[in-house]
Amino acid sequence: MQQTPIRTTAPEVLTPASLSQDIAITIVVPVMNEQQNVRLLYEKLSAQLNLMDKSYEVVFVDDGSTDNTFAELQKLYEENSGHVRVIRFRRNFGKTPALVAGFSRARGQVVFTMDGDLQDDPEEISRFLEKLDEGYDLVTGWKFPRLDPISKTFPSHIFNSLVSSATGVHLHDINNGFKAYRREIIEDTNLKLYGEFHRFVPVMAHWRGYRVAEIKVRHHPRRFGVSKFGARRFARGLIDLLNVLFLTSFLRTPLRLFGPLGFWTLLLGILVDIFVVGRSIVTHVPIHNQPLLFVGILLMIFGVQFILTGLQSEMIRHYAFQPGEEYSIRQELE
Ligand SMILES: Nc1nc2c(ncn2[C@@H]2O[C@H](COP(=O)(O)OP(=O)(O)O)[C@@H](O)[C@H]2O)c(=O)[nH]1
Ligand SMILES: [Mg+2]
Known part of the structure; x- marks a missing residue:
């Protein structure tokens, strides 16, 4: 060859x-x-x-x-x-x-x-x-x-x-x-x-x-x-x-997957609950009578969980890292 x-x-x-x-x-x-x-x-x-x-x-x-x-x-x-x-x-x-x-x-x-x-x-x-x-x-x-x-x-x-x-x-x-x-x-x-x-x-x-x-x-x-x-x-x-x-x-950068996912889910949860509070002020329906409240809470919990998963994955990644694995050399002139 x-x-x-x-x-x-x-x-x-x-x-x-x-x-x-x-x-x-x-x-x-x-x-x-x-x-x-x-x-x-x-x-x-x-x-x-x-x-x-x-x-x-x-x-x-x-x-x-x-x-x-x-x-x-x-x-x-x-x-x-x-x-x-x-x-x-x-x-x-x-x-x-x-x-x-x-x-x-x-x-x-x-x-x-x-x-x-x-x-x-x-x-x-x-x-x-x-x-x-x-x-x-x-x-x-x-x-x-x-x-x-x-x-x-x-x-x-x-x-x-x-x-x-x-x-x-x-x-x-x-x-x-x-x-x-x-x-x-x-x-x-x-x-x-x-x-x-x-x-x-x-x-x-x-x-x-x-x-x-x-x-x-x-x-x-x-x-x-x-x-x-x-x-x-x-x-x-x-x-x-x-x-x-x-x-x-994402194996090498798990937080880049879980971080944004967690952030947006958390943010969505916060916005949903802000909306629930706003609506209760306007309509005088107490927040605990609005099922949407719990959707917001769930989203916030998921968001935090995603971020924690990302951080844990980064920890595993940190300990599993081996020098040389992040590149692959085709040729060397020396
Ligand atoms: N080592 C190993 N070889 C397998 C296994 N299953 C199938 N093979 C082999 O893989 C090749 C392709 O399998 P085949 O059943 O013909 O798959 P097909 O061509 O997709 O229908 C054949 O040489 C099979 O003997 C397995 O579990 N282990
Ligand atoms: Mg075959």
């Missing part, structure tokens, strides 16, 4: 894996119950990567599969040791932890993530690399046309529009598992991935100043096995969106 001539800043933390970077590409494949797919996928992947003449490793993360996925992976490992690595979780922990486990072991200069169900096409790998060479740090795939049932594509469309308008990161297919990362991103200890945050990596990476791009990729319908992403995970995605919005905009 063509690199910029200027030295890139060394990762802040050197993991043992990053010390032996002699592999061009790592492909991390999270799998859950994909017994019929993993071998075919590996065969396609290795054929493609051999064709491209790149050194590579494929890290499968078996996330508590209850079928024969692990047995299949074990066979693949025995037949292709050196190229295949397998991590097996004790139980199902979710896609994000699986990707994080894969990242922590990846040795490649470029790290791909890819679904294990043969819906992503390994032939697209070279197009991802070309895009990275244009100077991007993260390239994410846009399944086009997407060959999934409407019950998946419709919610996904809504989700993508929501994320796009809420975050300002305009991607068409944020949930796509097929992505390529420059090593720096996966070594960035400030990109904290937990819960179901894997889908928001482009948003968080963009927010830290990484250059994010999208390319259209070919997509295949699922042939074997079943989809695991249904309505429940969609709902979790929405909650996570709110969370990510908060984390990327």
Whole structure:
């Protein structure tokens, strides 16, 4: 891969894996119950990567599969040791932890993530690399046309529009598992991935100043096995969106969110009660006979609570602060 001539800043933390970077590409494949797919996928992947003449490793993360996925992976490992690595979780922990486990072991200069169900096409790998060479740090795939049932594509469309308008990161297919990362991103200890945050990596990476791009990729319908992403995970995605919005905009300055909110609520409460008092002077209706009085009181209490929440959040922020987390360096000339 063509690199910029200027030295890139060394990762802040050197993991043992990053010390032996002699592999061009790592492909991390999270799998859950994909017994019929993993071998075919590996065969396609290795054929493609051999064709491209790149050194590579494929890290499968078996996330508590209850079928024969692990047995299949074990066979693949025995037949292709050196190229295949397998991590097996004790139980199902979710896609994000699986990707994080894969990242922590990846040795490649470029790290791909890819679904294990043969819906992503390994032939697209070279197009991802070309895009990275244009100077991007993260390239994410846009399944086009997407060959999934409407019950998946419709919610996904809504989700993508929501994320796009809420975050300002305009991607068409944020949930796509097929992505390529420059090593720096996966070594960035400030990109904290937990819960179901894997889908928001482009948003968080963009927010830290990484250059994010999208390319259209070919997509295949699922042939074997079943989809695991249904309505429940969609709902979790929405909650996570709110969370990510908060984390990327106000985490570092919580009082800026809660302060104005509290101030305006408090002010509104005060104005409402001033109005109540004024009205009682004019109409001689005692204030305690005016239900609006209590609305005003409630608003004032909420306002004070918001401000206190903001101050408490600032306190947590103060103690949790770590030097270096508020910036992200692209290059250093020294
Ligand atoms: N590690 C892990 N992988 C998962 C989990 N659920 C699904 N996957 C994998 O994520 C990829 C995409 O899942 P899939 O069910 O095809 O989702 P869809 O393409 O959105 O229908 C596949 O490789 C699955 O095996 C999970 O709970 N943990
Ligand atoms: Mg799929």
